[in-house]
Amino acid sequence: MKFAAIIILFHPERQILLNNIRLLEAAGWQVIVVDNSPQSHQGWLSSSVEFRHCPENAGIAHAQNIGLLLAKQHEYDYAMLLDQDSQLSEQLLQTVKLRVVEAQTHYPNLAAYGPSIVSEFDGQVVRAKVQRAVPDEHGFLHSRQIIASGKVIPISVLAEIGLMEDALFIDGVDHEWCWRANRKGYRIISDTQALLRHKQGESRKRIMGVTFKVGSSVRLYYQYRNILILLRRSYVPFYWKIRNCVALPVRWIINGWFLEQRRERRRYMRQGLIDGLKKRSGRYKADQ
Known part of the structure; x- marks a missing residue:
């Protein structure tokens, strides 16, 4: 072999x-x-x-x-x-x-x-x-x-x-x-x-007794966008769809108000939502 x-x-x-x-x-x-x-x-x-x-x-x-x-x-x-x-x-x-x-x-x-x-x-x-x-x-x-x-x-x-x-x-x-x-x-x-x-994520942060993974700001764009893209597919497990529908608003709150670079994080999450709804894929482009 x-x-x-x-x-x-x-x-x-x-x-x-x-x-x-x-x-x-x-x-x-x-x-x-x-x-x-x-x-x-x-x-x-x-x-x-x-x-x-x-x-x-x-x-x-x-x-x-x-x-x-x-x-x-x-x-x-x-x-x-x-x-x-x-x-x-x-x-x-x-x-x-x-x-x-x-x-x-x-x-x-x-x-x-x-x-x-x-x-x-x-x-x-x-x-x-x-x-x-x-x-x-x-x-x-x-x-x-x-x-x-x-x-x-x-x-x-x-x-x-x-x-x-x-x-x-x-x-x-x-x-x-x-x-x-x-x-x-x-x-x-x-x-x-x-x-x-x-090593999954760049670091960990404990907020209100719960430990969250912390990654780079731009990764939030791909996470939000790709979740919306994958939610539409029939072969994606139902439990994954439910879990991420629940997790998206929680992730928005944690990243957008409790972590560093919160304004930048909100911008990437917002763009990820927009591009996910529009079914845009590929590499993130700041001017799209």
Whole structure:
């Protein structure tokens, strides 16, 4: 079996990136780097790394697709998507190699396998509070969706499921692909035996006894817009639609009045609502 790892960059931290690449290559993974940063980071990398540069930042979906198509072209069996700030380990990479093959042996209709995510903020395994994953006797968890970082995709399934949706640009890309796979009868699985440390959001803030994820202001544009776009689709889970309809006004209050840059945050949320209603997609444009 041949394994590739696709790392998406956007202003990366050098030490974390190079350490992850070192671990991947030592574990026998071919590394593909797709750089969405304005300035190329190819100078950091050895010639063994397959590198592509998108200086205009074409979005995470487009960057992932570049990597997936390269993995397909070079006839890799599996491709793992990785964010630049995930913390890899030798044990994780060896476990993933063995367990994804095992998962596909038990479930030939496997679309994606991923490790359990450990929050970089509190060191706890992230578990869904609604629509919990269903465990099986092999230590796998069956769910509707998993996040992109650490997600391993059997390249063969792309022929039927397709690539990531470029038009969404960033937020919701990982979940939309999983739901599309569900609709076609494929399984999405995470693993209790593999743990990946990952940073979701830029920080955390506790407000009125509740801890909220804090991200960049512009991400609010994509979150609001893409939620409105995905709400219209029949294959998107009903529970997700209800949860986000409830969450949108809460997110507006928290970001618009309790966090820093609140005026800017309100502007991005407002534009996201407008563009979502108008079904606009792609990259955010300030003059639209």
